[in-house]
Amino acid sequence: MHAELQLDNQVCFRLYTAARLVTQAYTPMLTELGITYPQYLVLMVLWEKDCQPVNDIAHRLMLETNTVTPLLQRMEKLGIISRKRGEQDKRQHIVSLTAKGREMEQRAYDLIPTGMSEQLASCPLKLEDYQRLVQELDSIINTFKK
Amino acid sequence: MHAELQLDNQVCFRLYTAARLVTQAYTPMLTELGITYPQYLVLMVLWEKDCQPVNDIAHRLMLETNTVTPLLQRMEKLGIISRKRGEQDKRQHIVSLTAKGREMEQRAYDLIPTGMSEQLASCPLKLEDYQRLVQELDSIINTFKK
DNA sequence: AAAGATAATATCGTGTGCGATATATTGTTA
DNA sequence: TAACAATATATCGCACACGATATTATCTTT
Numbered sequence: 001m002h003a004e005l006q007l008d009n010q011v012c013f014r015l016y017t018a019a020r021l022v023t024q025a026y027t028p029m030l031t032e033l034g035i036t037y038p039q040y041l042v043l044m045v046l047w048e049k050d051c052q053p054v055n056d057i058a059h060r061l062m063l064e065t066n067t068v069t070p071l072l073q074r075m076e077k078l079g080i081i082s083r084k085r086g087e088q089d090k091r092q093h094i095v096s097l098t099a100k101g102r103e104m105e106q107r108a109y110d111l112i113p114t115g116m117s118e119q120l121a122s123c124p125l126k127l128e129d130y131q132r133l134v135q136e137l138d139s140i141i142n143t144f145k146k
Numbered sequence: 147m148h149a150e151l152q153l154d155n156q157v158c159f160r161l162y163t164a165a166r167l168v169t170q171a172y173t174p175m176l177t178e179l180g181i182t183y184p185q186y187l188v189l190m191v192l193w194e195k196d197c198q199p200v201n202d203i204a205h206r207l208m209l210e211t212n213t214v215t216p217l218l219q220r221m222e223k224l225g226i227i228s229r230k231r232g233e234q235d236k237r238q239h240i241v242s243l244t245a246k247g248r249e250m251e252q253r254a255y256d257l258i259p260t261g262m263s264e265q266l267a268s269c270p271l272k273l274e275d276y277q278r279l280v281q282e283l284d285s286i287i288n289t290f291k292k
Numbered sequence: 293a294a295a296g297a298t299a300a301t302a303t304c305g306t307g308t309g310c311g312a313t314a315t316a317t318t319g320t321t322a
Numbered sequence: 323t324a325a326c327a328a329t330a331t332a333t334c335g336c337a338c339a340c341g342a343t344a345t346t347a348t349c350t351t352t
Contacts, residue, residue: 001193001194002251002255004255004258004259005190005193005251005254005255005258006190006194007187007190007191007194007206007207010190011168011276011279011280011283012165012168012169012172012183013187014279014280014283014284014287015161015164015165015168015169015283016165016169016183016187017207017208017283017287018161018165018283018286018287018290019158019161019162019164019165019166020165020208020339021208021286021287021290021291022157022158022161022286022290023158023162024290024340025290026158027340036306036307036308037158037162037308038307038308038309039307041153041159041162044151044152044153044156045153047147047148047151048147048152048153053330053331054330054331054332055329055330055331060153061153061163062163062166062167063308063309063310064309064310064311065330065331065332066309066310066311066312066331066332066333066334067308067309067310068331069331069332069333070307070308070332070333071307071308073332074307074308086330089317089318089329089330090316090317090318090330091316091317091318091329091330091331092317092330092331093330093331093332105148105151108151109148109150109151112150112151113150119289119290120289122289123285123286123289124285125282125285125286129282130157133157133160133279133282134157134160136271136275136279137157137160137161137163137164138160139269139270139271140164140167140168140269140271141160141163141164141167143265143266143268143269144164144167144168144170144171144265145167166309170310173310182337182338183338184337184338184339185337199300199301200300200301200302201299201300201301209338209339209340210339210340210341211300211301211302212301212302212303212304212339212340212341212342213338213339213340214301215301215302215303216302216303216337216338217337217338219302220337232300235299235300235347235348236300236346236347236348237299237300237301237346237347237348238300238301238347239300239301239302
């Protein structure tokens, strides 16, 4: 019986579980918007800066392009983004928001912060705990990023 | 521009990213064992207590049975677990380790703690940081679990 | 004990993630 | 400048996750 191999001693299992459960907590609001959590991440990247090539979006989300490309294709079908070939560099696909994609920012703002803070009400963590948590997660992300 | 909707302010995006990256860090060792990370989680559950029904494994991992069932089917094909109908309750499928599945515990112990601590060497977090992190993640998991 | 409710597991469809590989374009170098 | 390397993106295959639904067995209630 190796204590190191026990589920209860695993940070990774907690990260994996916490990520799944918190993502699930977004689902009711995201369903109302008609999108998934990874699609919401792409939208946040584009709300911050519109018209970016696939690579920049992938880097920002620390995902591979073979994950992001099909994601963007689905989002294009939904009519929330559009893609066009880069003008200087024809290899690039420049991704931009449609009117529908831009309008979703306000709807997201009306739904998501409220919806999440309601669900977080029963969480014992305080603001400073979250701030430290974010920093520690960034340390972990930095340690393992490629 | 809503600050609440910026990627940099999102705990969930950190959890999502940290979980992916740390799981990826397990991949070289797990590939050597011929399994995936979720399969490794199932093995840890069974190393701790052999012969469990699907439901108990799913509860322990906080996953749905429609995720766990196909996972177990793949593991059965790999010859690391076996499944048989419950004797008192014929609806149950009792999952148990094969000899191969039991032997993998020692191999995992030889590969994984070493492999992970090498990769963690450059991480600035100290032991007490990890301990607090685990507790805070448990708080989050508890808040959002169903 | 027959009927309906509940429980345990499985199946199906969709959307990620990601390794491996392909394709098209651009940059570099002999 | 023709050949070759590098880059940006896409395609393919496989393994999760998970909502919705189906199937089989047990439990409960009349």
